[in-house]
Amino acid sequence: MFEVERRVAQGHPPDGPADRPLERAGEASAFRTGLAGALGFGVVALLAYTVGDEGTRRLYNHFVWQALAFLEGRAAIDYPVAASAGLPGNAFFQDVLPLLGPDGEPTGRALIPFPPLPAILLMPFVAMWGVTTDGQAIAGVLGAADVALAWWMLGRLPIGVRARVATTIFFGFGTVFFYTAELGTTWYFAHVVAVGLALVAVSLALRADPAAVRDESRPAAGHDASNRDDDQFTAAPRRGAPSVTAALRSVAGLVNRRQLLIGFVFGLACTARLTVAFAAPFFVLVGSGRNWLSRGASAGIGAAIPVGALVLYNVVTTGRVFHPAYEYLYQAEAAGYPTLGYNVEWSIEDPRYVPQNLEIALLSTPVFLPEVVPAGLGDHTPLCTEPGASPGLFDEDCPLLLPRDTGMSILLTSPAFLLAVPALRRHYGRSRVVTGATLAVLLVFVVNLMHFSQGWVQFGYRFTNDFLPFALLLVALGIELVRDRLLVVAGLVALSVAINIWGAVWGAILGW
Numbered sequence: 047m048f049e050v051e052r053r054v055a056q057g058h059p060p061d062g063p064a065d066r067p068l069e070r071a072g073e074a075s076a077f078r079t080g081l082a083g084a085l086g087f088g089v090v091a092l093l094a095y096t097v098g099d100e101g102t103r104r105l106y107n108h109f110v111w112q113a114l115a116f117l118e119g120r121a122a123i124d125y126p127v128a129a130s131a132g133l134p135g136n137a138f139f140q141d142v143l144p145l146l147g148p149d150g151e152p153t154g155r156a157l158i159p160f161p162p163l164p165a166i167l168l169m170p171f172v173a174m175w176g177v178t179t180d181g182q183a184i185a186g187v188l189g190a191a192d193v194a195l196a197w198w199m200l201g202r203l204p205i206g207v208r209a210r211v212a213t214t215i216f217f218g219f220g221t222v223f224f225y226t227a228e229l230g231t232t233w234y235f236a237h238v239v240a241v242g243l244a245l246v247a248v249s250l251a252l253r254a255d256p257a258a259v260r261d262e263s264r265p266a267a268g269h270d271a272s273n274r275d276d277d278q279f280t281a282a283p284r285r286g287a288p289s290v291t292a293a294l295r296s297v298a299g300l301v302n303r304r305q306l307l308i309g310f311v312f313g314l315a316c317t318a319r320l321t322v323a324f325a326a327p328f329f330v331l332v333g334s335g336r337n338w339l340s341r342g343a344s345a346g347i348g349a350a351i352p353v354g355a356l357v358l359y360n361v362v363t364t365g366r367v368f369h370p371a372y373e374y375l376y377q378a379e380a381a382g383y384p385t386l387g388y389n390v391e392w393s394i395e396d397p398r399y400v401p402q403n404l405e406i407a408l409l410s411t412p413v414f415l416p417e418v419v420p421a422g423l424g425d426h427t428p429l430c431t432e433p434g435a436s437p438g439l440f441d442e443d444c445p446l447l448l449p450r451d452t453g454m455s456i457l458l459t460s461p462a463f464l465l466a467v468p469a470l471r472r473h474y475g476r477s478r479v480v481t482g483a484t485l486a487v488l489l490v491f492v493v494n495l496m497h498f499s500q501g502w503v504q505f506g507y508r509f510t511n512d513f514l515p516f517a518l519l520l521v522a523l524g525i526e527l528v529r530d531r532l533l534v535v536a537g538l539v540a541l542s543v544a545i546n547i548w549g550a551v552w553g554a555i556l557g558w
Contacts, residue, residue: 080201083214088194091218095186095227106231107181111136112158112165113172121363125156133177140378141232143371157363159371160232161356163317164239182230188238189227193218195245196518202252203479203519205526212539213522216462220542222506223514225550229558233501236318237511243315244322244515247329250308254334258478302344304334309348316349317356321512323349324493325486328516331478376498386452388498395496403495406453407507413448419556439548442555449549451503451558459506459545462538466520468527479519486516503558505549 111123122145126137136142142156158165171179196217200210217223223241226234252258309329316323326349335341360369372394380388387402415437419427430437430444437446457463473480490513501508510517525535 076201079207080198083197083201083210084194087197087214087218088190091193091227092187092190094219094224095189095230096183105134105138106233107134107179108136108139108141108158108160108232109165109168109235110172110177110179110181112160112162113168113179114177116162116165116169117173120155121359122155122157124154141371141375143369143374157369157371159369159375160236161317161320162359163314163352164236167239181235185230185235185238186227188242189223189230192223192227192238192242192245195242195249196515199245199249199252199515200518200522202249202256203522203526205522206529208532209522209525209529212525212535213518216460216521216539216542217514217518220462220539220546221460221514222504222508222510222546224546225505225553226508226511228550229553234508237508240315240319240322241511241514243311243318244325247308247312247315248515248519250304250311251329251333252479254304254308255332255478258332258482300335300340300343301347302333302335302340305329305341305344306348308333309345310351311348312345313349313352317352319512321490321493321497321509323353324489325513325516327485327489328482331482331485379499386499386502392498394498395493396498397496399498400492400495403497403500406455406500407491407495407509408455408457410450410452410454411458412454413450414446416445416448419445419448440551440555445552448556449505449552451556453500453502453504453507456507456510459549460510460542461545462535462542463517463521465524465528465535465538466517467524469520469524472527473523477523480523483516483519487513487520490516505553505558506546 108123111125115121115123123136123142125139125142125144127135128137129135139156141160142158145153145155145157147153168179168181168184171184193214197210197214200213203210205213223237226237226241230238312322312326312329326345329345330338330342333341333345335344357367360367364370376388376394377390379386380390389398392398416429419429419442432444435444437444439446469480470484474484475481491509494509494512497509528535
């Protein structure tokens with residue numbers, strides 16, 4: 047059955063009429079497997095992300111306030127608002143830009159710097175429940191949908207069911223996405239939205255380009271022709287056309303409808319998390335189109351629509367292309383948290399931040415037998431003060447280990463990422479999927495390392511979410527290559543899950 051699925055997925059035509067019933071049976075079986083897996087993993091993830099959080103409200107719900115402002119026809123939120131009569135307030139928000147009047151006095155309004163797509167998605171819920179909308183619960187539901195989408199995306203690869211199951215488990219419960227979807231506060235909500243849209247874009251690209259997973263750059267027979275004949279907005283220019291018209295038609299002839307849609311979805315992901323945009327090389331190498339130029343131009347035009355809308359939003363609401371609140375926050379955090387190593391003489395994105403952020407992303411470890419535990423910003427509580435106290439794994443009075451709020455090593459918190467190595471060794475430079483995914487991961491990672499903030503307060507390294515959909519492709523293909531080493535695969539995935547459960551539990555205990 048899997049051989050039939052691989053032949054169909056890789057673009058091989060059937061051997062003859064006798065193979066067609068078998069091919070249809072394989073497609074039906076693949077559909078049932080895909081549907082059952084998506085529903086099963088979605089339900090399990092929903093339980094994991096929401097059980098134990100009933101009735102809670104996280105403090106940071108910027109997008110709820112932004113959605114409320116949008117519903118009232120404005121971009122600025124009411125700020126500061128004190129909590130009253132059971133309604134949450136926002137006077138403690140730091141990631142806002144207070145607006146001042148001509149006299150320099152506060153206006154009672156503020157701008158939120160984050161791209162508004164998550165707030166737009168919350169608008170129907172805020173229209174019903176107002177500022178009491180539980181964004182955390184909605185993030186859990188969307189996170190569960192993302193796990194189902196990951197299963198769907200992985201079904202486009204030439205891998206067996208075991209590799210698909212292992213990779214989906216790893217994504218949903220063994221990476222920082224688990225903490226992200228379970229927590230669901232402002233920054234994490236944006237990650238959940240961006241990851242889901244990126245998964246859809248990658249899935250569509252793989253479906254449109256089944257030859258891309260082959261160990262060669264040449265498409266399978268018939269694939270190129272279908273893109274060329276069916277998906278172009280215009281045909282080749284007629285002989286004798288004016289030179290300008292011919293040039294315009296030639297440019298328009300690069301545009302592929304399917305790839306334009308894929309680029310549009312990818313662009314939406316970028317309007318939830320800006321750094322996702324640096325994964326664009328994947329869609330130059332993978333997707334629908336005659337060649338890399340057609341794929342890149344089509345995806346670029348599609349992505350430019352939502353990204354251009356975001357730029358227009360910034361210009362209309364602030365008068366600038368880049369939101370000025372980021373610089374305001376940079377200055378505020380640098381002055382308020384000197385221990386984080388920010389340097390106001392540097393840019394918000396500066397290569398000089400790479401060394402310290404790289405140390406966090408790859409080398410940072412938990413605190414062993416800590417002497418104090420944070421009990422709020424700048425305040426600490428002594429630990430193990432009782433005589434003869436014995437440290438425990440989840441003992442908040444005397445813990446054995448504590449996660450660092452500034453972040454911890456990606457490979458330490460999710461060691462199953464090492465399973466991507468076989469795919470890199472075997473397929474990089476030969477498979478467009480592997481090469482494109484590798485470039486996407488590296489570019490997004492480097493850009494995030496240059497950011498002044500490392501993403502705190504967090505478990506693990508939350509910026510991993512920005513390249514996670516592309517890294518999953520490498521992990522899945524790597525698992526398929528070492529599928530005979532079941533204990534190694536199962537051990538690394540299980541260890542990743544256990545570590546992330548530990549982190550989520552401690553995050554709740556510490557009030558992160």
